[in-house]
Amino acid sequence: MNEYQPGQVVYVIIRNPHVQGVANVQEAAVVNDPNSPGKVALFLYETYYPLNDDVAVYPTASEAENAYREAFGLSDAESYYG
16 A cells, blocks of 8 residues: 555546445545544545555546456446446
């Protein structure tokens, strides 16, 4: 996780907590973690999320989209954005 720097824009696949089985590709910002000085976090939906090995982070939208299609078995025509 040391490869990410504050100010970077990355892409994650995030599940909708209100609807089971729904996920989408979402843009997130890498920021300084306000709760852990010296570490970085993801800022997404006005919330800070830990940036650790449990989160699949992609440097480009196309990489995230490909991973989404592979994970959910979608064709190119189906949507992955929320």
